[in-house]
Amino acid sequence: MTATNIDTQDRFEFGKNWSDFLSKVDEKRIGLATESLAQKIGHQALKNKKILDIGSGSGLFSLAAHRLGADVISIDFDINCVECTKTLKKEFANNPPNWKILQGSVLDKNLMESLGTFDGVYSWGVLHHTGNLADALENASQRVKPDGWFFISIYNDQGTPSRIWLKIKQFYNKLPQPIRPVYVCIVAAYQELKLVMKRLITLQNPLPKNDEIKSRGMSIWYDWVDWIGGLPFEVAKPEDIIQPLRDKGFLLDRLETVGSGWGCNEYVFHLDTAKEQLGLEKSNVKELG
Numbered sequence: 001m002t003a004t005n006i007d008t009q010d011r012f013e014f015g016k017n018w019s020d021f022l023s024k025v026d027e028k029r030i031g032l033a034t035e036s037l038a039q040k041i042g043h044q045a046l047k048n049k050k051i052l053d054i055g056s057g058s059g060l061f062s063l064a065a066h067r068l069g070a071d072v073i074s075i076d077f078d079i080n081c082v083e084c085t086k087t088l089k090k091e092f093a094n095n096p097p098n099w100k101i102l103q104g105s106v107l108d109k110n111l112m113e114s115l116g117t118f119d120g121v122y123s124w125g126v127l128h129h130t131g132n133l134a135d136a137l138e139n140a141s142q143r144v145k146p147d148g149w150f151f152i153s154i155y156n157d158q159g160t161p162s163r164i165w166l167k168i169k170q171f172y173n174k175l176p177q178p179i180r181p182v183y184v185c186i187v188a189a190y191q192e193l194k195l196v197m198k199r200l201i202t203l204q205n206p207l208p209k210n211d212e213i214k215s216r217g218m219s220i221w222y223d224w225v226d227w228i229g230g231l232p233f234e235v236a237k238p239e240d241i242i243q244p245l246r247d248k249g250f251l252l253d254r255l256e257t258v259g260s261g262w263g264c265n266e267y268v269f270h271l272d273t274a275k276e277q278l279g280l281e282k283s284n285v286k287e288l289g
């Protein structure tokens with residue numbers, strides 16, 4: 001694991017970005033988020049199950065888990081994210097009693113222990129933004145019940161390009177607020193152009209693929225803002241995540257890796273009661289294009 005930034009002075013305002021995104025949430029996006037969650041975890045792993053969503057952000061995936069029949073606890077460090085999640089709970093789920101929302105940090109060991117254990121722990125794009133990925137991974141994984149699942153997505157360690165991304169993010173957070181959208185446009189346009197060129201060279205359709213499920217119901221713009229601004233920022237190679245969890249009895253069910261590219265590797269583990277160490281089956285690894 002590479003701690004590329006643990007200076008919490010430079011913290012990106014995730015909650016502000018998610019508050020801006022909230023007006024875009026509609027039944028179509030909720031449907032896509034729900035479908036993507038069901039596809040990745042499976043209906044059975046959610047229906048009537050106790051789920052913890054760590055770093056709930058906008059609250060969209062807590063809502064998706066609720067729609068799929070789970071009892072949900074959502075937790076986020078940022079008060080604006082907590083408010084976003086409460087808004088979705090009220091507006092799209094009618095404030096059900098089996099969905100609780102808390103403000104708190106995954107790094108707060110006592111708080112995390114007080115939550116108990118869960119059939120499933122979901123933490124998409126969060127643990128690398130805490131300032132301490134190793135402790136966050138430890139605290140989050142400890143909330144999984146035996147035989148429960150653990151679904152995380154963590155930024156890929158690309159070496160030098162990851163360090164360049166850190167500089168890009170630090171620069172974003174130092175810019176005056178009104179300039180930031182312009183900076184996002186420039187960085188995003190440059191990256192999109194590089195992708196178009198890559199697709200052209202490899203004789204693929206140069207236009208971006210419209211994979212709605214893969215987009216998880218999120219918005220390209222707010223995802224770019226989150227990606228370009230998101231600090232603290234740490235990255236990890238798959239083995240940095242898999243091995244410490246394997247030592248605790250977690251088996252990897254699925255890994256969607258970005259290979260040597262940028263973005264997040266997505267992992268689904270389960271806590272194996274027999275503590276069998278099966279090793280990673282090649283068939284469980286899917287490289288994203």
Ligand SMILES: C[S@@+](CC[C@H](N)C(=O)[O-])C[C@H]1O[C@@H](n2cnc3c(N)ncnc32)[C@H](O)[C@@H]1O
Pocket residue numbers: 014015054055056057058061075076077078081104105106107123124125126129130226230
């Ligand atoms: C990139 S967003 C991901 C949001 C959501 N999980 C999703 O998939 O859309 C990262 C989230 O992690 C939250 N976060 C950052 N540090 C945290 C911490 N120490 N404890 C809990 N949440 C944290 C941020 O406030 C933010 O909502």
